Amino acid sequence: MDYTYLLVKAALDARKNAYAPYSKFKVGASIITSDNRIYPGFNIECASYSPSNCAERTALFRAVYEGHREFKAIAVVGGNENENETLSDYCPPCGVCRQTLREFCNPESFKVILAKNAENINDCKIFTLERLLPLSFGPQNLG
Ligand code: THU
Secondary structure, rough: OOOHHHHHHHHHHHHHOOOOOOEEEEEEEEEEEOOOOOOOOOOEEEOOOOEEEOOHHHHHHHHOOOOOOOOEEEEEEEEOOOOOOOOOOOOOHHHHHHHHHHHHHHOOOEEEEEOOOOOOOOOOOOEHHHHHHOOOOOOHHHH
């Protein structure tokens, strides 16, 4: 089975538990490893705002902690806490998350899947990381 649906579903499920009392903007993400394991994550905010962690990095760091270093794709869903299974808009990853993904993911093949719901999987927008972070600086640049 194509992993897109599973990833979007996992991201939507994760989003339910997001800790976003300040922005009230809940985000869910789920990343799939090269050996097909799925790690979900959500955003976790702090009263002092700047230490807040995005859903994408929560998912990625969970997987990295478990020993994974190669990834195929990430799905991201986000919206106001009042929105549930169908979100009004896509939630593209912030610049910090794009750069963090770049650390572990091949920009030419890694896919970023943006979704609003799991029912209409054809509504997803899919980008390579290269497209979202062109001319990127990564581990290879350090020789
Ligand atoms: N956020 C994410 O978790 N991922 C994104 O792609 C965009 C923004 C979070 C950060 C913050 O907790 C809230 O959404 C509002 O910016």
